[in-house]
Amino acid sequence: MNSKICLACGELFLTRPQNPTQTYCSKKACQLKRRGAWQKLKLQTDTDYRDNQMRAQKAWMKRNPDYWQKYRDTHPSNVEKDRVLQQHTNNTDGNDEIAKMDVSTCSSCPSAGIYFLMPCSKKKIAKMDVWTVELTLIGT
Template sequence: MNTKCCAACGQKFEPNPHSPRQAYCSNPTCQRTRKRRWHKEKLLHDPDYVDNQARAQQAWCSRNVDYWRNYRGEHPDYVEQNREKQRSRNAKKRGKLIATMDVPNSQNNMPELRSGLYQISPVPVSMIAKMDLWIVEIRVLSRASMPHPSL
């Protein structure tokens, strides 16, 4: 039997009779080394291979995008779960935001708001800036405890 020296591990091995030029033993690590070296060599000296690799990569990426898009379409539970998680993250964020804001209440200098007739008027847009909120001004016209003069 003609034995060879593995190009990776240096151990003696018997090449497969169908591939007498085999330079690496069948050890998986050595086979990975062989593939890696082959790939490197190709990248260095074969522009067609480089081009193919780039195309394959691109194709894989677009397949992957489709894969996730389809996955979401076919797994509404997964989507709903993620939405739930995002909602609780948002709620936590909101909770922090409110905690750090000085929330006015009747103990501060805010006048006590009673039930009654209120006038609601718009605030100029420039004052709202880019806030994603409705801001209304509430002006007390009459209080339930005080009869309105015109009534």
């Protein structure tokens, strides 16, 4: 067993003997982040997976056409919270369009490698929140 720093929470953990390349600890929140990161990467890189997910979502929406209306009717506080968050997002500088899928382009892309990622706020930078991430460039 090796000790590593979890890519999600930044804490030290022991890798499982069955999975020596493990990069996330076993906490539920970290495993959710791992799966989310996997799915995000899969959606960006695997066209079959992306098409399949889109078909599955469309089929689900066809079977549940009134889901979101019922959700809004039964969760009015969430609707208001989402509205406020969306207004904040819309008012953020430089954000002139809303995209449902995460698509980004950059004029000067960083090079592939290992980076430290930390939340940036005007008030403080907490060293405990530093993540080690590996950037892999996909496509050209």
